[in-house]
Amino acid sequence: MNLSQRLVETASEFKGKPAYYFMDQPTSYAEFNGAVNKFASELEVLGVKKGDHIALLLGNTPHYVIALYGAMRVGATVIPVNPIYTPDEIGYILNNGDVKVVVMLDMLVPLAEKMHGHLPKVEHFILCETEADKGEQELSSLSVYTKMKSFTKMIATGNPVYNGPELQDDDVAIILYTSGTTGKPKGAMLTHKNLYSNARDVGVYLEMSDQDRVVTTLPMFHVFCLTVALNGPLTQGATLLIVPKFSPAEIIRLVKKFEATVFAGVPTMYNFLFQHEGTTKEDLQSLRLCISGGASLPVALLENFEKKFNVMISEGYGLSEASPVTCFNPLDRPRKAGSIGPSIVNVENKVVNELGEEVPVGQPGELIVRGPNVMKGYYQMPEETEATIKDGWLYTGDIATMDEDGYFTIVDRKKDMILVGGYNVYPREVEEVLYAHPEVIETAVLGVPDPNFGESIKCFVVKRSKDVTEEALLAYCKEHLAKYKIPSSIEFIEELPKNTTGKILRRALKDQVLQNN
Structure with missing residues (x-):
């Protein structure tokens, strides 16, 4: 398959049913x-x-x-x-x-x-x-x-x-070029088996059906949308509500007009919807499920959004090389805030050390994945393929932990880890603290060169009120973080740089810091 x-099968079964709406017109x-x-x-x-x-x-x-x-x-x-x-x-x-x-x-x-x-x-x-x-x-x-x-x-x-x-199952269906944070982009070759298995498994895992109407506002050229908000729903006979460009007002209009049941977005989209003036619980009342991915969703934002709109957010995890989904918080068991959930059906995840050995429960290590969704390799890059896929396991480059229930939590990108005087600091744990402050709208944390400690922690913050000061936020951090995790500086900024999926670009901020120094 x-x-x-x-x-072809779905079109035969649901001939007259809308596959999608675009500009309010059905097809x-x-x-x-x-x-x-x-x-x-x-x-x-x-x-x-x-x-x-x-x-x-x-x-x-x-x-x-x-x-x-x-x-x-x-x-x-x-x-x-x-x-x-x-x-x-x-x-x-x-x-x-x-x-x-x-x-x-x-x-x-x-x-x-x-x-x-x-x-x-x-x-x-x-x-x-x-x-x-x-x-x-x-x-x-x-x-x-x-x-x-x-x-x-x-x-x-x-x-x-x-x-x-x-x-054939092994024929390459799509080549997705990764964002290229380390050099030129690499083309991840995804086969027909990779794409179909992940779309089917995600659709079933999230209980999608022909009764669902899915808001498709994530960029279609991005793998998150491709599987979760496009291919997955179509395998189940659902209807797509195609949105050319994300806008909180347009999302609310579409949800209300078509009684949308599923919304998929990145954390930035949830933040914009939450902050949108005048929104109420009734605006999104038809939604049975919200899906988050693409970056870690701050726990404070997740809890505030769910409380305001009375709809559950299921956070998951994926990467281009895995078609992309490997984990999701389940719908039939407790959801754990801050977690990406357990492995989805047919996919295995585990956390390993530098030697590829599985680490004890609760201990951080690199997340590795295997299953029918793992790519064939990088296009015309055999050496990079060998470095990424070892003994059938895809090495993700993300640091994670697994708890006793098999739920995984992303600590941070391996490459984003900050080394402060020999101590490991993951940007996400500092960001979680700042997001919990009522005056913080958005934040991004990164490591900058420090002559004494190797690296120090710098934060960029979009604030709600002009009255909030750097001193006040640093004092707040001192209450909630170990001494070595406290930022050395906080810089207020009008807007954080983001890519087209809404993911915050730490690299652009780091380049800005280096230029200024």
Whole structure:
């Protein structure tokens, strides 16, 4: 079984039921599957063969979902790309990923015109029309014009009945380029088995059904959305409420209008919803479940959100290399605040020391994972693959603990750990204390060079009131933290830098500190 095949089954079972809403307009499962067939058949006409690579430079639109499933149906490998990356970042991925076809928003035509001479392997640019017709004459003056195709025309002329080549479990379905916090991004190769098993297992674990309406506002090019808010729900016959861009007001409107039952977001989104002026428990009363991932959710925010809106947040954990989900707080057992929960079905997690030996309960170590969701490897990077996957186990680079009930807690990223005078300090434990202060909206903690202790702790804080001072927050930290964990300085900032999924970018803050010093 794979995602493309499962969609055929779901479309047969739920023909007239909405697969998704976009701009409040429904598209049925039968219509969605027909559009997938049309796009796949037209890709074949363009010369796309099984194993070819297709990049998607798209935001949250039906174009993305149709192109994703259409590319998989023709047997191609999909490479999702953040459309707001710089030309250099996009160019690296397209060239490194041996991309043959690029599916992109029409507003990116200037980018295609600028870049196509540096992309010798790209044969076609498929434009997804979102604006008024640019006019054939305007486009025909471009040097990239001969490589351009219209998404709309492909859907209009494609074959609604299309089977495509036979797909094997081990065929690579998607290559996800990691954020590249240490050097150039690496392409994690996820097979059809990886993606389908994780989507199915997450859907079942979170008790998704054809009665669910899932708010899909996380970026579709990101693996969290891909499995939890897109593929997982679709395997169960649920309906997606596609949101082009996160906005607290728009989320509340959609939840109320369509009686949404599931919301998936990163901690920043929960913070914005919680802080949004005028929101009440009634605004989100149809939700049966909220899902958090992408970064650790501060316990204070989790508890405040649940108390205000009377809805449970299930925090989980995943990474691109694992398709991504490995853990989730369960729905049929107690949820533990601050924990990422136990292993989901069919996936194993354990905590090990530097020698790869499992550590005792409660002791921190590196979290490692194995299961049908673990990637095939990094694209054209055998050495990096060997360093990451050892004896079938994926080494995540995250520090975690496991309790006596098998619940895991992420302490921090291995690379983010701060060494203060020989003592290990994990940014998250300092951040948890600051988030509990009523005047703190957001915070990020990092280590900075210190001539006496090797590193010291610096905090960036977005505050609620202009009256709160650094001295007051440092005094608060002294009440709740061991001496070596107390920040050496706190800097107030208007807004924390974030990536497109809302994850706080500690690296950008560290670069800022180093520049100022």
